[in-house]
């Protein structure tokens with residue numbers, strides 16, 4: 039139950055309403071952010087590989103931390119984009135550019151560290167399966 043009044047501007051009245059609005063935020067991310075969808079698909083592929091390679095609970099823990107780090111960074115990036123757009127609209131502004139580029143840089147950092155974590159977890163599992171071992 040999001041809100042009966044679609045134009046609600048006052049505080050949420052219940053925990054359920056807060057969760058409903060948070061879920062709506064994730065729905066907006068899914069619908070409007072292509073990179074968020076790409077990260078979700080990559081995450082599903084990595085978890086699928088981990089399953090096929092017989093990953094341990096510890097391996098899944100590292101992978102899940104890496105995956106959620108990227109997803110959270112992507113939501114913060116989208117949040118910054120929207121706030122900047124609200125403030126400056128379609129006008130070029132050097133601080134707006136810096137704010138958006140810095141937020142995107144944060145996503146890049148998390149994506150690079152997630153790729154590193156993914157390799158550190160999956161490559162040893164792959165090597166274990168090699169016939170010459």
Ligand SMILES: Nc1ncnc2c1ncn2[C@@H]1O[C@H](COP(=O)(O)OP(=O)(O)OP(=O)(O)O)[C@@H](O)[C@H]1O
Nearest residue numbers: 073119126127128129130131132134135138139142
């Ligand atoms: N108002 C602005 N003033 C100056 N530069 C801007 C402005 N809006 C966007 N930019 C530049 O254009 C880039 C892309 O803009 P924006 O982040 O809105 O697009 P996007 O496609 O949603 O990005 P992403 O790929 O991170 O989702 C920004 O990183 C920034 O460099």
